Amino acid sequence: MEHSGKVLLELFFMFAGGKLLAEVFERLRQPGVLGELFAGVLLGPSLLGLVHPNDLTLGLAEIGAIFLLFTVGLETRPGDLLAVGWTATLVAVSGVIVPFVLGFWYMKAVGYNGIESIFVGAAMVATSVGITARVLADLGALSSRAARVILAAAVLDDILGLLVLAVVSSLSTGQVHYVQLGIVAAEAAAFALVMIFLASRVIGAFHPHVEKLRARNSAFILSIILCLGLSLASTYIGMAAIVGAFLAGLALADHSDRWKLRENAHPLSEFLAPFFFVLLGVQVNVRTFATPGLVNLASMICILAIVGKLVGCGLGCLRLGFKDALRVGIGMVPRGEVGLIVAGVGLTLHTISDAVYSIVLVMSMVTTLAAPPFLRMVLPPPSPGPEIGQGNGSVENGV
Amino acid sequence: MEHSGKVLLELFFMFAGGKLLAEVFERLRQPGVLGELFAGVLLGPSLLGLVHPNDLTLGLAEIGAIFLLFTVGLETRPGDLLAVGWTATLVAVSGVIVPFVLGFWYMKAVGYNGIESIFVGAAMVATSVGITARVLADLGALSSRAARVILAAAVLDDILGLLVLAVVSSLSTGQVHYVQLGIVAAEAAAFALVMIFLASRVIGAFHPHVEKLRARNSAFILSIILCLGLSLASTYIGMAAIVGAFLAGLALADHSDRWKLRENAHPLSEFLAPFFFVLLGVQVNVRTFATPGLVNLASMICILAIVGKLVGCGLGCLRLGFKDALRVGIGMVPRGEVGLIVAGVGLTLHTISDAVYSIVLVMSMVTTLAAPPFLRMVLPPPSPGPEIGQGNGSVENGV
Numbered sequence: 001m002e003h004s005g006k007v008l009l010e011l012f013f014m015f016a017g018g019k020l021l022a023e024v025f026e027r028l029r030q031p032g033v034l035g036e037l038f039a040g041v042l043l044g045p046s047l048l049g050l051v052h053p054n055d056l057t058l059g060l061a062e063i064g065a066i067f068l069l070f071t072v073g074l075e076t077r078p079g080d081l082l083a084v085g086w087t088a089t090l091v092a093v094s095g096v097i098v099p100f101v102l103g104f105w106y107m108k109a110v111g112y113n114g115i116e117s118i119f120v121g122a123a124m125v126a127t128s129v130g131i132t133a134r135v136l137a138d139l140g141a142l143s144s145r146a147a148r149v150i151l152a153a154a155v156l157d158d159i160l161g162l163l164v165l166a167v168v169s170s171l172s173t174g175q176v177h178y179v180q181l182g183i184v185a186a187e188a189a190a191f192a193l194v195m196i197f198l199a200s201r202v203i204g205a206f207h208p209h210v211e212k213l214r215a216r217n218s219a220f221i222l223s224i225i226l227c228l229g230l231s232l233a234s235t236y237i238g239m240a241a242i243v244g245a246f247l248a249g250l251a252l253a254d255h256s257d258r259w260k261l262r263e264n265a266h267p268l269s270e271f272l273a274p275f276f277f278v279l280l281g282v283q284v285n286v287r288t289f290a291t292p293g294l295v296n297l298a299s300m301i302c303i304l305a306i307v308g309k310l311v312g313c314g315l316g317c318l319r320l321g322f323k324d325a326l327r328v329g330i331g332m333v334p335r336g337e338v339g340l341i342v343a344g345v346g347l348t349l350h351t352i353s354d355a356v357y358s359i360v361l362v363m364s365m366v367t368t369l370a371a372p373p374f375l376r377m378v379l380p381p382p383s384p385g386p387e388i389g390q391g392n393g394s395v396e397n398g399v
Numbered sequence: 400m401e402h403s404g405k406v407l408l409e410l411f412f413m414f415a416g417g418k419l420l421a422e423v424f425e426r427l428r429q430p431g432v433l434g435e436l437f438a439g440v441l442l443g444p445s446l447l448g449l450v451h452p453n454d455l456t457l458g459l460a461e462i463g464a465i466f467l468l469f470t471v472g473l474e475t476r477p478g479d480l481l482a483v484g485w486t487a488t489l490v491a492v493s494g495v496i497v498p499f500v501l502g503f504w505y506m507k508a509v510g511y512n513g514i515e516s517i518f519v520g521a522a523m524v525a526t527s528v529g530i531t532a533r534v535l536a537d538l539g540a541l542s543s544r545a546a547r548v549i550l551a552a553a554v555l556d557d558i559l560g561l562l563v564l565a566v567v568s569s570l571s572t573g574q575v576h577y578v579q580l581g582i583v584a585a586e587a588a589a590f591a592l593v594m595i596f597l598a599s600r601v602i603g604a605f606h607p608h609v610e611k612l613r614a615r616n617s618a619f620i621l622s623i624i625l626c627l628g629l630s631l632a633s634t635y636i637g638m639a640a641i642v643g644a645f646l647a648g649l650a651l652a653d654h655s656d657r658w659k660l661r662e663n664a665h666p667l668s669e670f671l672a673p674f675f676f677v678l679l680g681v682q683v684n685v686r687t688f689a690t691p692g693l694v695n696l697a698s699m700i701c702i703l704a705i706v707g708k709l710v711g712c713g714l715g716c717l718r719l720g721f722k723d724a725l726r727v728g729i730g731m732v733p734r735g736e737v738g739l740i741v742a743g744v745g746l747t748l749h750t751i752s753d754a755v756y757s758i759v760l761v762m763s764m765v766t767t768l769a770a771p772p773f774l775r776m777v778l779p780p781p782s783p784g785p786e787i788g789q790g791n792g793s794v795e796n797g798v
Contacts, residue, residue, distance in 0.1 A: 005631065005634035005635060005640075007458055007461070008461075008627065008630055008631045008634060008640055009631060011462070011627060012624075012627045012628060012631050015623065015624060015627060016624045016627070016628070019614065019620050019624065022614055023612060023613060023614050023617075026613035026614055027613055032613075032614060054454065055453065055454035055455045055458075056454045056455050056458035056459075059406055059454075059455035059458070059459070060455075060458070060459075062406070062407075063410070213422060214422060214425035214426055214431075215418065215421060215422050215425055215431060216669075217665075217666075217669055218422075220666065220669065221418050221669065224414065224670060225411075225414065225415045225418065228407065228410060228411045228414060228415070229411060229415070231407055232404065232407045232408060232411050235404035235407060236404060241404075241407055263662070263666075264665075264666040264669075265666070266616075266663075267616075267619065267662075267663040267664070267666045267667050268666055268667060268670055270616055270619065270620065270663075271623060271667055
């Protein structure tokens with residue numbers, strides 16, 4: 001059992017180590033996902049050397065990301081997306097454009113090539129609202145106007161972030177082909193629109209047939225097949241697999257209650273997602289931080305990432321008044337997992353260097369750690385009321 | 400996304416193909432798990448060549464087997480094991496000894512070496528009661544005396560089969576070291592006894608601490624860590640990983656309701672176990688059936704596997720009368736997944752040849768397919784009563 005034991009040992013270190021540090025971070029009132037990242041950095045080849053990126057760990061990490069995004073999709077009903085108001089749309093869109101432009105422009109300005117600059121910009125786009133939702137819930141502020149805008153804009157942001165990822169993941173090394181980029185963007189948008197407007201109804205029409213199947217838990221089995229199939233389809237049209245996984249979840253979200261899809265998908269994502277986050281840490285080469293100028297560059301990117309969301313999202317809802325605009329701007333700062341996913345895709349495609357990967361990881365961590373204390377400062381003190389607790393952030397679930 | 404797409408394609412074929420044929424088999428009133436095996440044979444290198452054993456598929460299959468056995472363990476309460484009566488114990492024990500001796504003796508007689516003979520004998524030991532429980536439920540006979548003996552003996556059989564597996568998996572190629580075998584047998588028995596008598600109480604004592612953890616679903620997370628940790632421990636003391644996974648489930652079975660472990664573990668096993676069964680099929684080289692004499696040998700092993708359980712289990716409960724002894728004997732014939740697991744372990748360890756692996760797979764399939772029609776013949780016709788339906792067999796769950 002030599003080989004089997006060695007394989008199991010790596011998996012045990014990843015899962016148990018990740019969950020141990022996640023618990024430590026939770027006790028420090030920080031998101032557990034950052035603990036899993038740190039566990040990966042510690043376990044990885046550049047420090048302890050107990051876990052390595054190989055076919056199995058990379059494969060498990062990819063399946064983990066797929067089920068994580070599938071679960072996020074299951075929490076996002078197409079109807080909710082369509083009901084998002086004008087303000088939230090403006091917040092989401094300008095909160096995507098400003099950070100992207102800032103990141104892209106700065107990286108270009110300091111001499112990086114087009115593709116690496118695009119990847120950094122793309123990683124600065126997405127909002128991870130889980131941590132913000134937790135702070136809002138702790139302060140009993142989930143029903144405030146600012147909170148409603150944040151939560152709605154964050155849902156749109158998931159879609160926009162994945163569209164950006166779909167586009168950038170079609171980039172291979174070398175030249176940026178703008179025509180090809182345009183085609184992928186059109187495909188991704190069409191894919192998303194079909195899944196939002198059509199797929200849910202088509203699935204509803206098949207409902208009687210699904211119940212007739214003999215296999216136990218057949219709806220869940222079919223949902224996994226749809227998730228894997230759309231992930232595969234995404235890679236064939238040149239996008240990241242997780243875009244398809246998210247859209248599969250989105251298409252099934254309206255049927256989730258009837259078929260108990262969320263209850264079934266959560267344990268899967270709880271087991272598999274840690275492999276993804278830990279492996280993101282494993283792939284960090286801590287020696288890159290000794291690169292001259294890298295710490296400065298990372299600090300600058302962190303500042304731009306914070307300013308980008310503050311300004312972009314704040315401007316989008318300035319008509320709500322300065323105070324609410326500030327709250328929304330700060331609430332949208334955390335990047336969390338979607339930024340990490342973009343970085344992971346870039347590394348897998350060998351389109352970004354170890355140094356740029358490290359910068360993106362630091363940016364994701366810093367924005368996620370920085371937001372909660374500032375958010376607590378600008379929000380009104382907790383009103384006595386029923387505590388809503390965990391589980392309110394779409395992105396937080398399944399992590 | 401070239402590599403990512405290729406990896407996903409294999410996983411998609413395995414899961415979707417396995418589940419498609421499982422549905423076909425279920426409609427033919429056969430166990431779905433045989434459909435997954437056939438899907439693997441079709442997809443594997445010796446026929447379509449769409450799926451190959453590699454680090455990722457082998458790793459996923461191993462994790463699948465671990466969670467499958469973990470789920471089976473969760474269904475087996477230590478108290479139920481201790482409450483099994485004298486008759487069932489006799490049925491289980493003589494139903495283990497007779498097939499093992501027959502298989503070992505016959506393989507030796509036709510010229511195979513000691514280790515291959517032991518593996519074939521070991522694969523003939525375990526009972527897969529899932530399919531029998533289904534037939535009993537269909538005929539409304541689950542509460543009959545014969546049914547109660549079958550179900551209780553099958554639970555003991557799981558333990559005995561895994562003990563035998565623990566011992567044989569310590570065999571490497573070459574000589575059989577009986578002293579070493581004895582040590583592993585003692586270790587395995589001690590491990591099982593500790594888990595049955597002590598572990599459940601120790602876990603119960605930690606109960607208040609578990610509830611204090613911050614991570615969501617922390618009991619489930621801890622149960623996974625225990626499952627992976629004991630699987631790892633099993634490999635270190637020279638046993639198969641799944642023995643530890645089963646014992647981890649067993650130790651947690653009494654706490655499963657409070658912590659919702661079964662509800663959480665089932666989706667994991669539903670997603671992962673098909674990779675195990677499909678890969679068992681993938682590893683079949685259909686060309687081995689052209690080996691001269693192999694079909695004859697396989698037929699003989701099938702006959703001995705059926706006769707072994709009929710005689711061994713029947714003798715064990717002859718005092719219930721001939722009719723019930725016959726019912727119990729036939730009910731214990733199906734080998735199903737535990738026989739397959741033994742074969743898979745043998746192949747992984749390179750201790751059995753492709754031909755012997757094929758024989759064991761055929762034996763598992765034939766005994767599983769053969770039992771239900773005969774069982775229907777010897778059982779009284781269905782009495783009108785509430786249909787009990789699925790989910791009564793401990794082994795069936797999670798497949």
